Each structure stands twice: as C-alpha cells, then as structure tokens.
Amino acid sequence: MSGGRTNKIQFARFRAAAEHWIEVFGLFDWDLEFLHEKLENKYASVHYDYATRKASLVLSTSFGKWPITEERIQDSALHEVLHLLLADLSGFAEAAAAERRVTEAEHIIINRIKAALNRAHG
Numbered sequence: 001m002s003g004g005r006t007n008k009i010q011f012a013r014f015r016a017a018a019e020h021w022i023e024v025f026g027l028f029d030w031d032l033e034f035l036h037e038k039l040e041n042k043y044a045s046v047h048y049d050y051a052t053r054k055a056s057l058v059l060s061t062s063f064g065k066w067p068i069t070e071e072r073i074q075d076s077a078l079h080e081v082l083h084l085l086l087a088d089l090s091g092f093a094e095a096a097a098a099e100r101r102v103t104e105a106e107h108i109i110i111n112r113i114k115a116a117l118n119r120a121h122g
C-alpha cells in the first residue's frame, strides 16, 4: 500500500475530529482556522500564538510514503489538539529551556493522554 495525497473528504474528517476534541477539552478561547496544505515529513501540524489566541490546524495534502488511513487522520487530529491544550505551558517553558526538550516533554504528555483516552473509551 502506498501513500499519497489527502482529499477534501479526509480533510473534512480531520477537521471534524479536531473540532470534537476542541470541544471535549473546552479549548474555546482559541480563534481557529483549518488548513489543507503540503507539510514536509508530517501528517499534520498546529501553529499558534498563545498571546493572540490564533491557531491554525493543518492537515498535509501529502502523506509521502505513508499510507493514508482513517486511524492516522483521527490520531493526527487528536495529537494536534493536545499540542493546543499544552500551548500556554509550552510557550512559557520555551523561554526557560531548550525548545527541543520542551517538545519532547510535550510528546510524553500527549502520548500519556492518548493512552488514557484509549483505556477510557476502548
């Protein structure tokens, strides 16, 4: 199975999944936009400015060599929303520590939250 380009329906599902998690975590203080554009070596991404509360959630138009699966789209949406959940903490932490270490710590927390959600919801 080869990877390829994500279509409009997959982008709509990414958006719907992200909006679901935004609501679950009550992240209503963000001014969100959803983008469907090419990212290098990433399925999805989030860009935000914690001072202005503007955030962009992006699904890549290309998954490169990786197969596009519904699970990967759903997982990417949750992953990026969890980055937004941690945005304030991350923004302040980066002022005190190397960005790479903050990102590593953020991914440890994201994976723990995901595992907890999986246990809770099967």
Ligand SMILES: [Zn+2]
Pocket: 079, 083, 107
């Ligand atoms: Zn990440």
